[in-house]
Amino acid sequence: MAPVSRGFRGRRRQGVDASRVPPGQYVVDDFPVLSAGPTPQTGLDDWTFTIGGSLDEERTWSWEQFVALPGETFTVDIHCVTKWSKLGTIWTGVSVDRLLEDVDTAAEFVSAFCDGGYTTNLPLEDVTDGQAWIAYAFDGEPLEAEHGGPARLLVPHLYLWKSAKWVRGLTLLDHDEPGFWETLGYHNRGDPWNEERYWSD
Amino acid sequence: MRPEAARAKTIVVEVPDWPGHLAGQHVDVRLTAEDGYQAERSYSIASAPEDESLALTVERIDDGEVSLYLCDELRAGDELELRGPIGGYFTWQVADGGPLLLLAGGSGVVPLAAMLRHRTARGSRVDTRLLLSAGSWDDLLYRDELGRLGRDGVAVHYTLTRGAPPHWSGWSRRVDAEMLREVGPGPRTQPRVFVCGPTPLVEHVANLLVGLGHDPRLVKTERFGPTGG
Numbered sequence A: 001m002a003p004v005s006r007g008f009r010g011r012r013r014q015g016v017d018a019s020r021v022p023p024g025q026y027v028v029d030d031f032p033v034l035s036a037g038p039t040p041q042t043g044l045d046d047w048t049f050t051i052g053g054s055l056d057e058e059r060t061w062s063w064e065q066f067v068a069l070p071g072e073t074f075t076v077d078i079h080c081v082t083k084w085s086k087l088g089t090i091w092t093g094v095s096v097d098r099l100l101e102d103v104d105t106a107a108e109f110v111s112a113f114c115d116g117g118y119t120t121n122l123p124l125e126d127v128t129d130g131q132a133w134i135a136y137a138f139d140g141e142p143l144e145a146e147h148g149g150p151a152r153l154l155v156p157h158l159y160l161w162k163s164a165k166w167v168r169g170l171t172l173l174d175h176d177e178p179g180f181w182e183t184l185g186y187h188n189r190g191d192p193w194n195e196e197r198y199w200s201d
Numbered sequence B: 001m002r003p004e005a006a007r008a009k010t011i012v013v014e015v016p017d018w019p020g021h022l023a024g025q026h027v028d029v030r031l032t033a034e035d036g037y038q039a040e041r042s043y044s045i046a047s048a049p050e051d052e053s054l055a056l057t058v059e060r061i062d063d064g065e066v067s068l069y070l071c072d073e074l075r076a077g078d079e080l081e082l083r084g085p086i087g088g089y090f091t092w093q094v095a096d097g098g099p100l101l102l103l104a105g106g107s108g109v110v111p112l113a114a115m116l117r118h119r120t121a122r123g124s125r126v127d128t129r130l131l132l133s134a135g136s137w138d139d140l141l142y143r144d145e146l147g148r149l150g151r152d153g154v155a156v157h158y159t160l161t162r163g164a165p166p167h168w169s170g171w172s173r174r175v176d177a178e179m180l181r182e183v184g185p186g187p188r189t190q191p192r193v194f195v196c197g198p199t200p201l202v203e204h205v206a207n208l209l210v211g212l213g214h215d216p217r218l219v220k221t222e223r224f225g226p227t228g229g
């Protein structure tokens, strides 16, 4: 049991459904930014998305081809390891299921790679079955660069560092390969409902 | 607890069995109300690894839940629940070398102060430039201490964006490319760059640096909020 902080009452938010807020998180209305370096600026002409690694044949889409894929608009809650959660965010993108539709692979893990060199690792079963998207619009507008545009991975059931910004592809792997934050002390899986923030959790 | 500039306080914490930290890391502070309600925020460690006790500096945000409690309510002797040290990326040790370019807005100077204190504690002479952006002279954290760093070979620059005192010889505008060029060191010397502070400032400064030719991989950023970005 945590010690009570003398004199702390807290500012409870009215009208927030507590069952949607994981332990240790608080709800914000705006959209904070967290990244480890400068925001990359990739022109859409140079942008491609690639699925590579252990599969029958690598797939690559240009920007035009990518946004022509059947997309989905979906509403999800997102949770950042720096404690904020944002409820009911609306995104548009292509589901990872769709991208993997006719991919033949025995891989059990993926590593997302991005402009700027960022990577993050996930078990394949965390990005399939309608749980992950490559999103290119937020609230009906093109995704801004500081929030990961032109496109970011979105895996809302895990802490947001797993939703790699500026994503350029997924590498299918038969083994797990800890990514950027995961080698720097952050939890390998990052489930907010179990408060899997750091290595020690 | 001691006041630090107009709107901030430094909190010195005694932590039994503190495992040690690297300059630039932070801790998570968790507050618990009597009914179990909790609020948790991150605060950079201001003290050097060499210092005897752990210090945090918290800027008071008027409608802030945790910073208000820490600045207004917390008293000497109170218990505080901390987790850390956290973060292995936004860190610098003397062994990492330089040159070092440190850029901060507001309370973003806190982790950079830990790096500077570490540098001083170790007697390092690595080429170090510091540029701080603050609203006013009274908002500048660690003003006296930073003023003395010149002796150790740190070039300290200030820019005040909301009004400068009379006879002000520093800058009084938003950070721009020309300012960064003057602060140096240029991209060719491949400085290790640390940018920390409110998100819009970090975005702005990091983009300027990349525009000036700095290798994005050497530019490390830490964004504190406010959450407007």
Ligand SMILES: Cc1cc2nc3c(=O)[nH]c(=O)nc-3n(C[C@H](O)[C@H](O)[C@H](O)COP(=O)(O)OP(=O)(O)OC[C@H]3O[C@@H](n4cnc5c(N)ncnc54)[C@H](O)[C@@H]3O)c2cc1C
Pocket: A082, B026, B041, B042, B043, B044, B045, B057, B058, B059, B060, B061, B063, B064, B065, B066, B067, B068, B107, B110, B111, B198, B222, B223, B224, B225, B226, B227, B228
């Ligand atoms: C890695 C990391 C290290 C940090 N280190 C420090 C530190 O050393 N010292 C420090 O003072 N803060 C630091 N912060 C910021 C700190 O974690 C809190 O966000 C801040 O104290 C505000 O919390 P609050 O509960 O008082 O405000 P909240 O109740 O969360 O927010 C209240 C209002 O203030 C705005 N706001 C939130 N954060 C800021 C901000 N930083 N500046 C201006 N407005 C803001 C919000 O948009 C909101 O409108 C750090 C953040 C991170 C992620």
